[in-house]
Amino acid sequence: MERSEPAPIAARAEAVRSAIIDKGILTAEAFDGVVHLGTEEWKPENGARVVARAWTDPAFRARLLQDGTAACAELGYSGAEGHYIVALEDTPERHNVIVCTQCSCTAWPVLGLPPDWYKSPEYRARVAREPRGVLRELGLDLGEDIAIRVWETSAETRYMVIPVRPEGTDGWSEDELAALVSREALIGTALADRPPQD
Numbered sequence: 001m002e003r004s005e006p007a008p009i010a011a012r013a014e015a016v017r018s019a020i021i022d023k024g025i026l027t028a029e030a031f032d033g034v035v036h037l038g039t040e041e042w043k044p045e046n047g048a049r050v051v052a053r054a055w056t057d058p059a060f061r062a063r064l065l066q067d068g069t070a071a072c073a074e075l076g077y078s079g080a081e082g083h084y085i086v087a088l089e090d091t092p093e094r095h096n097v098i099v100c101t102q103c104s105c106t107a108w109p110v111l112g113l114p115p116d117w118y119k120s121p122e123y124r125a126r127v128a129r130e131p132r133g134v135l136r137e138l139g140l141d142l143g144e145d146i147a148i149r150v151w152e153t154s155a156e157t158r159y160m161v162i163p164v165r166p167e168g169t170d171g172w173s174e175d176e177l178a179a180l181v182s183r184e185a186l187i188g189t190a191l192a193d194r195p196p197q198d
């Protein structure tokens with residue numbers, strides 16, 4: 001039999017959904033619930049709120065560094081793939097970056113599902129060996145005086161980066177600050193955005 005062209009992704013996704021439900025692995029309700037979580041509830045905006053709180057509330061920051069899971073849960077972010085969250089504190093001298101060399105683990109409740117580049121064999125293979133070069137290729141050119149520490153996330157431990165708060169943001173609200181923190185900043189392949197200079 002000749003192989004036909006692969007079906008479009010939407011058709012393949014629907015075929016997988018049908019198979020899982022037909023075999024009784026998940027009910028339709030449970031399946032759609034997971035999809036809802038993955039697309040609506042688990043998102044990097046959650047991690048950005050955690051960072052904004054840490055920037056503005058020193059006591060929260062201390063709790064976040066002490067027990068990331070509990071601190072994220074204070075803001076309502078907990079659950080699947082977030083049972084052991086460890087927050088990594090950037091400083092002007094030290095930058096943290098996360099990778100899962102095995103596969104694609106992220107802390108779902110605060111980072112969302114992993115982006116494609118994070119899952120790519122190239123990123124996974126190279127960032128641990130040559131982080132400075134990989135970050136530069138991704139648009140983050142750190143000075144040689146800034147140490148880079150690479151953290152291997154795993155099925156058990158899920159990291160999030162607390163980037164350095166940008167200068168010029170004194171007095172900003174949590175909402176304004178959270179808007180400066182991208183998914184890439186939470187992974188460590190970008191810094192928090194700087195406010196526009198005039």
Ligand code: FE
Nearest residue numbers: 100103104105
């Ligand atoms: Fe993984």
